[in-house]
Each structure stands twice: as structure tokens, then as C-alpha cells.
Amino acid sequence: MTTELQDRPTTEVAHGVAVSAGAFSPRQLVHATPEALRKLDPRTQLRNPVMFVVWVGSVVVTVSAILSPSAFSILIAIWLWFTVLFANLAEAVAEGRGKAQAESLRRTKKETVARRLEKDGAEAAVPGTDLAIGDLVVVEAGETIPGDGDVVDGIATVDESAITGESAPVVREAGGDRSSVTGGTTVLSDRIVVKITTKPGESFVDRMIALVEGASRQKTPNEIALTILLAALTIIFLLSVVALQPMSAYAGGEQSLIVLTALLVCLIPTTIGALLSAIGIAGMDRLVQRNVLATSGRAVEAAGDIDTLLLDKTGTITFGNRQATELIPVGGVDVADLAAAARLSSLADQTPEGRSIVALCAAGYGLAPEAAAAEAMAEFVPFTAQTRMSGLDLAGKEIRKGAAGSLLAWAQTSSDEIKRVVDQISDDGGTPLAVAVREDGATRVLGVIRLSDV
Template identity: 60%
Template sequence: MNALLDPAQLATALPGAVRKLDPRALLATPVMLVVEIGAVLTTVLAALDPSVLGWSVTAWLWLTVLFGNLAESVAEGRGKAQAASLRALQSETTARRRTAGGHLEEVPSTALRVGDLVVVEAGERIPGDGDVVEGVASVDESAVTGESAPVIRESGGDRCAVTGGTTVLSDRIVVRITSNPGQSFVDRMIGLVEGSERQRTPNEIALNVLLGALTAVFVVVCVTLWFVADFAGAPVPVLVLAALLVCLIPTTIGALLSAIGIAGMDRLVRRNVLAMSGRAVEAAGDVDVLLLDKTGTITYGNRRAHEVLEVPGVPRADLVEAALLASLADETPEGRSIVELLTPEQSDAALPAGATLVPFSATTRSSGFDAGERQVRKGAASAVGGWVRESGGTEPPALLAAVEQVSASGGTPLVVAERVGDAPARLLGVVHLKDVVKEGMRERFDELRAMGIRTVMVTGDNAVTAAAIAAEAGVDDVLAEATPEDKMRLIRREQAGGRMVAMCGDGTNDAPALAQADVGVAMNTGTTAAKEAGNMVDLDSDPTKLIEVVEIGKQLLITRGALTTFSVANDVAKYFAILPALFVVAFPQLDVLNVMRLSSPESAILSAVVFNALVIVALIPLALRGVSYRPGPADALLRRNLLVYGVGGLVAPFVGIKLLDLVVSLLPGL
């Protein structure tokens, strides 16, 4: 409890709790509004007829309202503390904006608008959210994600998005700005963690309606008791009835309800997941099916060179040198991965003097170099095979077998060939490109399966490639050759079957599915369109983070259910603990129910009021931390809920009120 409610945190939250005493601020929480009305009433009655009981009850009723406000204020304060650290990213910087004529002009970052092109070099801060349109660079995103390892951002593909306030560590990039001042990703994040845009979820609204109904019922009960007691010749003071009403209505959950919702979103932010609404957090707790885009989600964003397979009779060194040098002009991520793979094997490889690099193009589907009479090409099997045949060369069966082997495993074969002078070109071997599954995927999918969540990989790849990746990653099902429309149809079909669907993706082609899914988690490395379509953004771009998202969603629902169970059971216990003591004089038959043997009606009601206030404070840490979630069947969770919080809610008032009664009965004047 000390870690969650240290004195400094309470001191910061207390002014906000006092401001929330404004009745207009309590309109959204009818239970606490009734408590405040009761506090006002007892204040007036105590002023008109001063007594120890009157002023004691009044003080503790006001403390009850204050403690209820304190829970929400502490939860909001934790979010504001995070927002304060994020504001450090927003310090104005000078940006070098490219003009229509190609010149660079220095402007403040606040002057940038959507569509502007800015140049950012090593050591400079990116002035605003955008997409890389030229170049590739290493970027430090630790200020946003908390991860110290730099990430690569490059033009094209699904790893082009950059966030304002992050720092370029190497190279030079040109960024197209995608948000106006005040509308950046960090701005939206600050607004969300501060709770300024937090809307109540349907579950929360429904629970508020239930609490309001219970409050109305107990108002009727207390009014009825006043008439019954008066009729029996033992009238109960209005002050006592007001205090009794506050003790019987569900003040515990009423006070903590908002704090639970805010804390749920706060726990997501602490795990680097930005939820756009509380509704998304709740929906995550009920997810049955998870769809994951393959590229950039299950696998790394681009295929990487895995190995080289030489044709029999060709020295491996010849193939490695040719593939390495032919990739120097290939600026695609795949080409760079070949250089990365083979450089350690031939670090001294160098282009011949006067060599001309042949860059990769979509037309030729190959790259390479020309050096005198020597020509080397590397590219798609059909493209390079055609180049070899045009020179009079042939494709040996061993190479065709290697190409088929790579394709059957779900990889992409790149063929390497060379030609010297007028001699026919010869094929040297194959570079095996493969989708590399991110580390730990199979283990995390096993965890999802244990939670009852079925995983489906969706990809535009052919069925063979998709099946190979799915088997390696350990997903339950796969949808191959999927178009955006196919993904939408799959999600709608699952939803029509009554299942809650979550979707993880990072590309523009994932945007429709992210918007359709009940929980759409966009990777922060993805495109702007994907992040706008989803209702959550994972700042770490880890698709298995959904495990934590689901756990937090379930934790939110379980916490709300547990504290509701505790509060209702609490009220039942207080009902049977207090009423016999209050009315035993008028109805001696009730003495058999007075099991607590409270000292007097006055000490009974004051002890109950004090307990009612203190139990809110005692449960604030639990509301903020959340009830722990352990995967298991729903009936087991319900049983634990009833045994721990139901029984606990029944027992706690009997013990607490009795102990308080022993102390309160010592007060003079009672």
C-alpha cells in the first residue's frame, strides 16, 4: 500500500479530491452524490442541535466523500505524472523544411504542417510525426517507448513511421509531416493518459445504473424505517437515518469505480500500450480470437538473407563474393541483409577498379555490377535465368532443385550468375531469403492458447509460404493470399458467431481490419493509416504484447467484479450488524440478531460510518493495482471471486465495526 499511496502522492492528489466536492463533479457518480447530500444534511442538523454523535457522524460523512474523490484523484494523478514526462518531448525544435524549389529553410517545429518535407540528420530531433520518404536511419525512440535499443526507420514499406521528439542517431532521412501542431501522437497520448478524453464504458455505465438503483432502494428502505419506528413509538433521529443510508448504499464500489477504469488504462500506458478508450480495454478482456498480420508482426518487416546454396562444382567463395558485390547497389532491405550476412565471411571483398554498379529495379528484378568483361547479376530466379539463357547458358538441374527447395520451405530464392566476355553466363547458386519469425513467438502463442484465445495468421503470401511460417511460429490457423477484404470478411464472420476479435497489424492494408476488430492494436512501427484505424497503439511494436493487453483487460473486469461483490456483501453485513442494535429497544425480538453486541445504537451507527469511510481508503491500492489475473475457466474465477471477496465482504464489517465500537464507546457523550 505504501508504494501505491506514498505521502507525496497523497499530497498531490488531495487538492484534486477537494475540488471534486463540487456537486457538479459528483453528478456522474450518483452514489457519492447521495453521500454528499447526507453530509450536508447532517451538517445542518448538527449545527441546529450540537452533539458528539452529530458532529462525529458529519465529519466522517465528509471524509467518506473526500476518500471517494481521493481514489479517482490518485488515479488521475498517476496519469498526469506520466504526461508531464511526455511533455519533455514537445520542446520546440528548429526544422529544416524543403521548399518547392528544393532548397532548405529553417523554421520552428510549430510552423510545420501536414505534407511538409523536413530533412533530419544524425544527432537531430525529429520535429514532428511523419513518414520517412527518403533514406534510412537509426532512431532512438526511448523517450516514447522506454526501450533503449535503437530502431531502423526507412522509406517505403511498413517501417517508415517516425514520432516527433525522437532522435536520429545515424545517417540522414527526409520526413513527410503527417500531423499539425497540437495533433501529434504525443499530444494525443498526453490527452489520453491525463484522462481528459476518457469516456465511460458501457460496462461502467451499466454498473452506475445498478448502483443508482440500489441507492434508490435503500432510500426507500430508510424512509420506510423512519415511519415504522415512529409508528412503534421509538422514533429514529433524521441524523441517524441519514448516516444509516450512507452505510447501506454501495459506497465502496461507487467511490472506486472511476479509479478502477482510469487505473486500467494507466496500466496499459505503463506497458507502452496507448488505448484510445476504456471501451477497448474492456473489450480486450473478452477476446476469443486474435488475428495477426504476418509481415512486421509475427515476422520482421522484411525478408532477410538466411543462407547461400552453391551449385555443385562452384566454390563457395566465388558465390559469396559475387552475391556480396552484386548487392552493394541493392538498396532494398533484402539487399542490405545479404551484405550483412556475407560481409563477415568475406570482409575483404571489393569491387574491381572502374566497376559500374547496376541498381535493383522493379523492371529487371535484379542488381549487380559490370567490371570490364565481367558481369554479375543477382535477382529473381526467372529474371536471372532469362539473362543466363539469353547469353547461351543453361540452368543446371541442381540449381532448379535448390530454387524449389527454398520455395517449398516458404522462402524466396534469389539466383546469382556471372558472365565473362562473350562466354555464356553461368549460374553460381541461390541466396535463401526467408521471413524471420520474431524471437519467443511460439512460447507467447502457447500462452494465448492457454488463455483460450485462438490465433490466426493473415498474410498475402501463397499457401505454402504461409503454412511454413505458421508452423514455425506456432499459430492455430492461417489465412493465406489474404486481401484487405478477406481480412474484413473473416473478422465479421467471427463476430457474427458471437466472438470478440482482436487484430494486430502495421500496414496500410491492415487498416480496414484494425477498424472492424473489437480490439485493433496497431504497431508503432507501422504506417500512420494503421495507427489511426486501431483503438490501441503498441509503442514497442511487439504483437505478443496482446497477452498483456488481454490480461489487463481481464484484470480490469475482474477487479470491478471483485470490488462490486465485496461492496454488496459489505452492505448486507452492515445491514444485519447495525439494524438490530438500532431498533432493539422498539423491537426487543431483534436482540437475537444483535450478534455483535454493540455498546449502544449511537456507537453502532458511528462505528459503521467510520468503517464505511476507512474501507474505501483500504481498497484504493487494490483498485489501482488490480486483482491479479490467472488463466483458468470462468467458473473457477467466479468461485474465487465469491470466496475471497464475497465472504471477505461479509466478514470484514462484523470484525471492523465491532473493533471500532470498542473504541467509539469510550468517547464522552455517547
């Protein structure tokens, strides 16, 4: 994938308001109308030579209609102004889409509240936009990281799927090469202290805002070439119409200024000039409907020639959720025993993965989807970045699920079969979770849960 085409996780901008996929929805037209009227400024019209000629003609005909009113002159004036407004509206709709997306991102940034550490160790709640380089902020499970920075204390798992497209959480810890965090991502477990490393206006979210605004309307190379051609044709037809009046006067059939203006507008490529922006909108809109943000006009044109798209990670083409799809027992364990242990270890796990494990055990093995009274009294062991496991303790039995390496270390055992299954799942693009049970001092690894991106 080139740098000019960037995948968007959804048609909504992160934590923002969805932007309608339709290019000319009534709501967008209503919002774009005031901007279309502001574009009647002659300085704005000068950027499109064809429409500037139409704008001048509209002014001339309107003045003539006021001085010498007639049905013909009034109709011509209305037609010319409608042409100008249509072109302005097409441009305003294109610009309005980018502004709406950028505004939703700005609103997200303003709504993020940071827990800044003061010099005396106290915490102060401040807007994320007020953070400066060097500020220390505390982020705990379930909270959003307010700005780009480095972890200076603690270790936690972070959900970066909204940015990278990868559904698997990543571990971020102080020191080393895994300390960098990005504003807008979510901490899933534990507690970390982040040192802000970017200036206000230079964070990832700010760069994304600039990207969206820059993509709102950029002329393609073909559109630029067509604009030059239309300008040349406009000059030719303008000279032709100007030369027509002396010849008409010489022949005794002098034409009115309104007729000549109408003729000029009909001769010059008015429709193409007015629809250039609409053509750009159509290209952008088709990409938006397919969840792709084009950052340049050249990318819009290149997208039309793409037959095969190669992606470097499965998360790019999924919803970013991992779901349990298979239970694989090892060491002669019955799959029913593995299902029972996997269900118990996930009853109190409210992550999408945990809920999907319970759902798989209920649908595939006839187990209850809800905890029984005795099970509800069990002690839940939450997942942490240090242990990389979760589970519960019930009636002298310890049940755990988690990363295979951590689980084997907890079980104080080694299993070539487990490693082979884990490697196979990883090679297939899935995520393996091993399951083990400790009872009466004996620990047994039951099998592996396969998580797949959906």
C-alpha cells in the first residue's frame, strides 16, 4: 500500500461523528449552502477561469435586467447565477466533508481529560489540549492516553487498533524500545505514567487532523491539465464573441449585451468547469465508501487503476476484534474438559475475547453462558501486563488462560506439543491462548484456544 492511500478503520473518524457516505445528501447540501454563497467573492471565483467569466456575465446581465427589466433578461440572470452557485456548492460539499471529519477529531481531543502529576505528587484533571512537553500523566485501565509520549513508570497492555488496525493489544513498559505510546489509544490493564514528548498541535491526532483537512479537496493532475485547457478555450470563445458585435453592427443586426453574454456562456465549457469539483467529490466519495482516505489527487486517480491490494497485516481488513474460533486439546485431554476450563477462566473476563470464549463454549459444547451461583462467588484473577494471564480460583482449583510462554512458566512445565500448536496458530495469523488447571498442587496444561480476527 502506498503512503498516498491510507486505510480508515471505519467510516467514522476516531471517537467522532460518522460522515455520511453520500456525496450530495440533503443535510450536506444545507450545510454547504452558506459556504457556497461566500464563494461568490470574485477573489474566490478567480481561481476557476471558466466560472469567473460566468460570474462576470451574471453581474453584467443582472445589472442590465435591473436597468431594463424584461422576462428574458431576468430568466438569463437567474440561469447564470444558478450555474455559478451550482459550481460553488459542489466545491463547498467537498470541503465540508473534510472539515466535518477534522472537527470530530478536534472534539475528541478537547474531550480527553488528563490526570497530570504535579510537583507535589498530587493529580490534577486537565484537558488533553493543555498538556506540554515534559508533563507527567497517569493512565489506568480503561482510560485513553491523552497525548504522545513515553512510559516512565509501570507496564500495561494498550489497545492501538484504532491507529494501527491490529486487534492484538501491545505491551508498553518503561525503558527499552517498547515505551512509546500514542495519544488516542486505550490502556487495557494496569497503570502507567506517561511523559508527554510532543508540543501542542504536533501529536498524532493533530497530524491526523491535518491529513483529513489536506485530503478534503486536492485537484488531480488530470484536473489541473483540464483546467488549463478550459481556460484556453474560454479565451478563444471570449475573443470570438467580442469580435461578433462589430460584425453584427456592420451588418445592421447589432445584438444586445444580454444575448452576447448568454452566447458566450453557452460556447465556453461551462458545464465541465462547473462539474470539475463534483468529479473530484465523486472520486473521493467512492473511496470513502470503501473506507479509504486518499491524501492527494494523484492517489484518487491511482485508485481507479488498482486491481490487487496487498496489505501487511490482517488487522487492516478486519473490524479489529479477536474472537475464539476453536479449542485444541493437548496431551490426551478431552475437549469437553478443555471447554469447561476455558469457560470458567473467562466468566469474569469482559473483554471481547473473553466473552467470545464463553460464547464458543456455550454454542459448541452445551455449557451455560452465565455463571452459576457458586461460580459467581469465585475469586477472579484479572489480566496484567506482568503475568499476561487471567482466570479464577474456585474451590481449591486455580484455572488460568493466557500467553503460552507465561502459562508454561506458571505451570513450571514444558510441552513440545503446546509449542507446536501455538506456532501453527501464529503462522495462520491467529492468536493462541493456553489453558491450564492447578489442583492439589498438580498443574496440567489442557490445551490452546485459537483467537481469530473478524
